[in-house]
Amino acid sequence: MSEPTPLLVVGSVAIDSIKTPFGERERSLGGSATHFSVSASFFTEVGVVAVIGEDFTDEDEAVFHERRINTSNLQRIPGGKTFRWAGEYGFDLNTAHTLDTQLNVFADFNPNLSDTARKSPFLFLGNIQPTLQREVREQVDARFVAMDTMNLWIDTTRDELLKTIAVVDAIVINDAEARQLAEEPNLIRAARKILTWGPKLLVVKRGEYGAALFTKESYFATPAFPLESVFDPTGAGDSFAGGFMGYLAQADKIDETTLRRAIIYGSVMASYNVEEFSCDRLRKLQAEEIRARFHQFKEFTHFEI
Amino acid sequence: MSEPTPLLVVGSVAIDSIKTPFGERERSLGGSATHFSVSASFFTEVGVVAVIGEDFTDEDEAVFHERRINTSNLQRIPGGKTFRWAGEYGFDLNTAHTLDTQLNVFADFNPNLSDTARKSPFLFLGNIQPTLQREVREQVDARFVAMDTMNLWIDTTRDELLKTIAVVDAIVINDAEARQLAEEPNLIRAARKILTWGPKLLVVKRGEYGAALFTKESYFATPAFPLESVFDPTGAGDSFAGGFMGYLAQADKIDETTLRRAIIYGSVMASYNVEEFSCDRLRKLQAEEIRARFHQFKEFTHFEI
Numbered sequence: 121m122s123e124p125t126p127l128l129v130v131g132s133v134a135i136d137s138i139k140t141p142f143g144e145r146e147r148s149l150g151g152s153a154t155h156f157s158v159s160a161s162f163f164t165e166v167g168v169v170a171v172i173g174e175d176f177t178d179e180d181e182a183v184f185h186e187r188r189i190n191t192s193n194l195q196r197i198p199g200g201k202t203f204r205w206a207g208e209y210g211f212d213l214n215t216a217h218t219l220d221t222q223l224n225v226f227a228d229f230n231p232n233l234s235d236t237a238r239k240s241p242f243l244f245l246g247n248i249q250p251t252l253q254r255e256v257r258e259q260v261d262a263r264f265v266a267m268d269t270m271n272l273w274i275d276t277t278r279d280e281l282l283k284t285i286a287v288v289d290a291i292v293i294n295d296a297e298a299r300q301l302a303e304e305p306n307l308i309r310a311a312r313k314i315l316t317w318g319p320k321l322l323v324v325k326r327g328e329y330g331a332a333l334f335t336k337e338s339y340f341a342t343p344a345f346p347l348e349s350v351f352d353p354t355g356a357g358d359s360f361a362g363g364f365m366g367y368l369a370q371a372d373k374i375d376e377t378t379l380r381r382a383i384i385y386g387s388v389m390a391s392y393n394v395e396e397f398s399c400d401r402l403r404k405l406q407a408e409e410i411r412a413r414f415h416q417f418k419e420f421t422h423f424e425i
Numbered sequence: 426m427s428e429p430t431p432l433l434v435v436g437s438v439a440i441d442s443i444k445t446p447f448g449e450r451e452r453s454l455g456g457s458a459t460h461f462s463v464s465a466s467f468f469t470e471v472g473v474v475a476v477i478g479e480d481f482t483d484e485d486e487a488v489f490h491e492r493r494i495n496t497s498n499l500q501r502i503p504g505g506k507t508f509r510w511a512g513e514y515g516f517d518l519n520t521a522h523t524l525d526t527q528l529n530v531f532a533d534f535n536p537n538l539s540d541t542a543r544k545s546p547f548l549f550l551g552n553i554q555p556t557l558q559r560e561v562r563e564q565v566d567a568r569f570v571a572m573d574t575m576n577l578w579i580d581t582t583r584d585e586l587l588k589t590i591a592v593v594d595a596i597v598i599n600d601a602e603a604r605q606l607a608e609e610p611n612l613i614r615a616a617r618k619i620l621t622w623g624p625k626l627l628v629v630k631r632g633e634y635g636a637a638l639f640t641k642e643s644y645f646a647t648p649a650f651p652l653e654s655v656f657d658p659t660g661a662g663d664s665f666a667g668g669f670m671g672y673l674a675q676a677d678k679i680d681e682t683t684l685r686r687a688i689i690y691g692s693v694m695a696s697y698n699v700e701e702f703s704c705d706r707l708r709k710l711q712a713e714e715i716r717a718r719f720h721q722f723k724e725f726t727h728f729e730i
Binding site for chain 1: 516517518610611612613614617631633634635637643644645646647648651652653654655682685686688689719720722723725726727728729730
């Protein structure tokens, strides 16, 4: 029997159609599990739990293989069609306007993980229906579990979502989602409230404004990397989560020092991800470039007492 | 002849009427020069250039005296009425909705500075009509001049504004103003563009997201102090500028290390200012509290390489 990957992610693998002020792409490999795993693969071996259709090409799958991502729990449905998302961004690039969503093979996704996958010590529940997230969570005997979610689930499946939140160690969501989830406009109070529901950690992604980490005892915040050109924001949050979880799995410990570094690595990966369509930038990224931006974060946030 | 104050500010001294989700105050001492000078007074001696009417009470003026602010260039117009502003904030507290503005004595404000005031080495041009800012700038033989502005002047007096920008060392504006001024949605590119117009420094205030400092060669950014309750955001930007300029004037030098510290001190002062109406919080602030938050900034932004 093979060794479990240090990190496992469940989420969507999608074929996106994306329009930004700078260009458009009809067929763009996307999905939360895709962006997450490509990003995390720079730090550790990662396994993907997801479902695809027959329209998923060898070229699409090659993206996973070239990053040595474990696809043994990537299920292909004969005759099925891969999850599709079409979206558009305006000039501010902060909000995606969904033009079309087709669940396709995702509508009946019922993951049954391999015995090996069930032993992964780090698990990330990408943004999918919260009941499905919980089913996966219950199958995996992980040491550290983090989850994402979105406004759709907060609106439509709040009770299920709260049950899932109660069984994870960390939540990684964006600013607006945190406020909406807590029903509290002040982010600091929203965070305090969410941390009474079970998780020990809350990571808040703030797009161009950076990210913050809340625990019951501590607070950490960083601005974002200053980018002169953001080409396609799709997957920024997932590549952030991939860098965050990938670094934690590589370090194999959860303490304040490691968590803070993980937030910076997440920010670095997101900053590269948005520079081109899909995973194009990360596919050619070098380890040296990650180190360089990590050090730049130190440089542009440092001040002397 | 007396010594010039190390720091001079020109701007509005106002009587505000403010409504927030947490309360309202019919008569609240406000104005850019007020918030700026009260904040800066914790770092250095500051002189105010502004105009008031007969309705300005001894109680109002006591706020300046108790902070040892030099009011010898605060002109009182017999029979005049002080500048009035009425505004309201919604739950997000990010945007002030102006309900009423009465220029009153400000309509004919034509500052003629004392010989002493003209020798102040540090000068801040608060948010007033840009031609007026330039007239003051030309009277003062300052070593370092910074300015604020607002969307109104960007919209209505752009040419005059650009002339003023050309004769200052630093601009201290908010995020949306920087984008609007540069006609560029990407903040980093907006900053690069503005820095080709004359100023050596651009400070961008981002409200609850912190602040950033741009020069042609360097970049610095900090998140904001995490506040669980923001009571009244009025004057946050001016108290930020007061802390920033006050610290520079106290340090009496402009290098990267000093500028970065000044950004943090500005953030600290803004964080206290918004905790109560008007200058109420700063009036009872202790030097020890400023030091404490300055150190907290270091703590919550620090990460190890």
